[in-house]
Amino acid sequence: MGLPVSYSVRNVLARPMRSMMTAGVIALVVVAATLFLGLITSLKRTVAISGDPMNLIVMRKGSDNDGSSQLSLEAYQAIRFFDGIARDAADQPLASPELVVQPFLRTKDGGRENVLARGVEPVALQVHDKVRIVEGRMFQPSAGEAIIGRGVASRYADAELGKELQFGRGRWKVVGVFDADGSAFESEVWVDVRELANDAKRPFPYSGVRLRAASPTDLARLEKRIDDDPRYALDAQPEVEYYAKQSESANSLYVLVIGIAVLAGVGAGFGAANTMYAAVQARTAEIGTLRALGFSKRSILVAFQIEAIALALLGFAIGAVLSVLLALVLNALLGGIAFGAQTFTTNVITLRVSPSDLIGALGLALLVGVLGGLGPAWRAARLRPIEALRKA
């Protein structure tokens, strides 16, 4: 048997100032890592979850998002009756014509941001079946009513049931709040598509159409048929693909943040190594004593490696508590965190520190401990007992 873990842990606690300083640096890395990971996870979730595997998004050829696409009534009427589109109980095709505009809304803290307003018909709730009204009700067509996503409700002024939002030329009474499994729809305002087209004075009534295919084979067939139709120059693509493209920016952010986290981790690793080298230096005679008593090189190596890891875990514990608190505070103060997505509208993301983000940060902290401890632990193990004892 080697030295007990308690020996290593007690040594961390035996130099509280130095340990707390190093643990504090590791804690900062942990806070940064968890918050960024949490943010990115939420961001990826909004874009990743937005796609339904059975849905097609139809836009004008050459548009890369539905904000810049336009579609005529005629085109909509034609594709609506294509074969292979799923139908509802009343045998109506699940085709949702949609118009997207990006008006400004006032935020609660007094700023102004683009928000995505989507004009839809009631069928939209069937095509986007993740969208559920959790408060109030669906809007009535031509009544100046709106329903808003949960992210909108927490972020913008007057974004609450019974109040009126002002954008475009009109006022829109909020009659419902919806939830969409954390997807990007939660950052949108939905109103009647005809009213929105009138208000925005658009030459074309729609930006695009969303179709629900009856089966995966139908999905592929529909996509090809729409792409190949010479009449309207339209482009169909699976919703999942469309959002995957949109999330590429989130992915590059992910890589960037992981890079920063690793760099910060390396810095913290040097801090931990430094502290541990100092510990080895200060305890040279003690190491010599342990070796003289018969403890092997290996048990010295392990004890100091564990000491470095214990230091990192202390940092992780402090950092984890801090980041959970910080997430709570940030969400309460800001009502979520705004992101300009490719379409320049604001995606509102609620920052959640999830267990997986914490596990990611734990991994990073452990890496800091293991790598930071490696050198000092080796130095400790390699000390020659007779020379180490002469340091007494």
Added chain:
Amino acid sequence: MEPVAAREPLIQILSVSRRYVRGVDEVHALENVSLSIAAGRFVAFMGPSGSGKSTLMNLVSGIDRPSEGEVLVAGQSLGELDEDELAEWRARHVGLIFQFFNLIPVLDARDNVALPLLLTDLAKSERLRRAETALRVVGLEERTDHYPRTLSGGEQQRVAIARAIVTDPDLIVADEPTGDLDARNAEAILELLRRLKNDFGKTIIMVTHDPRALRFVDHAFHLDKGLLLEGEDAERADRAVQLAAGGGLLSAAGAARPGGAA
């Protein structure tokens, strides 16, 4: 008392030299030293600073290896053991006592004493029980949960002695165990070591500068510049120490024979 010759020597040091390379120089810490020490004896090693006393202790306890010659303890030639085997042998057969006590500051007295037992298969409860027994032997049963910094120097050294005997080793090696203690505490430690020899039959070898130690030991070896003093030189050195201690306290019976044996 048993006749000395009837006992198999516990320690045999055969033509041992230890040289250290220091830059381009070579330091001859020990030069061709031969001696033997019988089991159950309490012997002192004396000599000026740098004469090789600590070097010899390190060789006998297997912390260091000779450049030449052979060290045998209880018939085991230490040169035949590799590093790990030597560490294991040490854990089982040698109890070490240091000048500066060398207790582990983050462990209380009981855990410090129980430390060498971590290298055995004993269960934790048994380890702690034995540690408490050892602390009772050194008279510190009241201090089991004290940390080293809350103990006096004399108490710390007694904890270290408890740690040295907890594995019930044949041999105790002490390098200046009283070097950092005042006169009263030093005598108490010497008395305790003598009791370990008398009551438990331990063999004890001790480095000391303290002339009063002569009252407690069976024999004193003298080293000078890496050489073991023998014959006339040894007797002269003995007399010098006795003089320093204030008179003939060492019995002639303990005097070294040629070749050095105790």
